[in-house]
Amino acid sequence: MQYKICKKCVMDETDPLIEFDEAGICNYCRDFEKIGFRQLTDEEIEQNLLSLKQKLASAKKGKYDCIIGLSGGVDSSYVALLAKKLELNPLLVHFDNGWNSELAVKNINNIVNSLQSDLHTLVVDWEEFRNLQRAYFDAGVVDIEVLTDHAIIATIYKLAEKYRIKYILSGTNISTEFVLPKSWVHSKIDLSNLKDIVSKNSRQLLKTYPTINSLKIKLYYEKLKGIRKIQPLNIINYNKEHAIKELIDVFGWRNYGRKHGESIFTKFYQNHILPTKFNIDKRKAHLSSLICSNQLSREEALMILNEPLYDKSELETDYGFVRKKLGYSKAEFDAYLERPPSSHFLYKSDLTLLAKIHKIKRKLQ
Numbered sequence: 001m002q003y004k005i006c007k008k009c010v011m012d013e014t015d016p017l018i019e020f021d022e023a024g025i026c027n028y029c030r031d032f033e034k035i036g037f038r039q040l041t042d043e044e045i046e047q048n049l050l051s052l053k054q055k056l057a058s059a060k061k062g063k064y065d066c067i068i069g070l071s072g073g074v075d076s077s078y079v080a081l082l083a084k085k086l087e088l089n090p091l092l093v094h095f096d097n098g099w100n101s102e103l104a105v106k107n108i109n110n111i112v113n114s115l116q117s118d119l120h121t122l123v124v125d126w127e128e129f130r131n132l133q134r135a136y137f138d139a140g141v142v143d144i145e146v147l148t149d150h151a152i153i154a155t156i157y158k159l160a161e162k163y164r165i166k167y168i169l170s171g172t173n174i175s176t177e178f179v180l181p182k183s184w185v186h187s188k189i190d191l192s193n194l195k196d197i198v199s200k201n202s203r204q205l206l207k208t209y210p211t212i213n214s215l216k217i218k219l220y221y222e223k224l225k226g227i228r229k230i231q232p233l234n235i236i237n238y239n240k241e242h243a244i245k246e247l248i249d250v251f252g253w254r255n256y257g258r259k260h261g262e263s264i265f266t267k268f269y270q271n272h273i274l275p276t277k278f279n280i281d282k283r284k285a286h287l288s289s290l291i292c293s294n295q296l297s298r299e300e301a302l303m304i305l306n307e308p309l310y311d312k313s314e315l316e317t318d319y320g321f322v323r324k325k326l327g328y329s330k331a332e333f334d335a336y337l338e339r340p341p342s343s344h345f346l347y348k349s350d351l352t353l354l355a356k357i358h359k360i361k362r363k364l365q
């Protein structure tokens with residue numbers, strides 16, 4: 001099937017909500033224009049980083065200047081590198097969900113040694129986490145990564161409170177992540193959705209798995225405890241290629257080759273499950289972000305999209321590894337891949353509740 005593709009980036013109609021204007025430009029490119037993204041001068045970056053350092057210093061209550069979630073991937077590793085440059089003492093937090101690649105563990109260790117920082121590793125109860133992942137598989141919903149992201153977010157806020165840390169430095173950024181279709185992901189803090197998916201598809205109870213929801217973040221952590229999230233990659237000219245070079249220089253960091261090779265699950269999910277079951281090639285969103293922020297030409301992006309998502313023998317190895325680790329037979333796993341997807345909104349959702357509150361608020365105004 002031929003999909004209409006944006007004339008400026010590489011997003012296409014595999015995103016069911018994409019909208020093109022008369023010139024064939026998509027809504028993401030138009031939205032990107034609206035935010036007025038531009039390259040900063042060296043002076044501006046220096047000033048931004050200095051203000052950040054001062055902000056952290058004036059809010060410092062305990063031992064740490066800030067808290068950083070570290071997956072071992074490029075973005076979070078580069079946030080750690082900025083912390084080193086600014087001579088900060090961050091608490092580094094890593095979530096070991098049982099799927100880390102060996103290389104990710106090495107990269108994380110190198111970063112921790114170089115920064116001489118404390119690392120808190122949350123090691124998941126594997127039996128419990130596997131059952132939660134299986135519940136998401138059996139539900140057939142798109143965002144299986146909610147489980148990992150949710151646990152990291154919950155752990156970071158809990159530790160920030162425990163150690164009286166006021167600032168969370170996040171690797172989320174505009175220049176490499178701006179384009180992300182709503183239908184390809186789900187909210188990472190939709191606890192009602194998570195609980196309902198798990199309870200309807202599994203007998204597993206949430207025992208040790210850390211949870212959080214948007215109201216707790218807003219009312220408790222932000223309002224009451226004064227904890228704030230900052231995206232430092234947005235106050236510099238964050239460039240993926242340059243970032244990787246610097247990570248290699250400073251930390252002896254090693255590249256994973258494929259995006260998200262830091263986790264075998266994430267690699268398999270993005271490069272096989274998403275395209276096979278959901279007709280989603282996440283590279284399109286990622287490459288389109290790079291095109292929008294002038295880090296890549298459309299021609300280069302189209303060439304990259306022509307490359308296969310997986311090397312055949314690597315796919316076979318990863319397929320067997322993931323399937324066995326989750327405890328599925330080949331027939332069960334193939335059947336999963338062939339079943340039509342289900343929507344997260346077939347389950348309870350905080351988003352529905354928040355939308356209702358928003359509607360009532362608007363009526364009252």
Ligand SMILES: [Zn+2]
Pocket residue numbers: 006007008009010011025026027028029030288
């Ligand atoms: Zn576009």
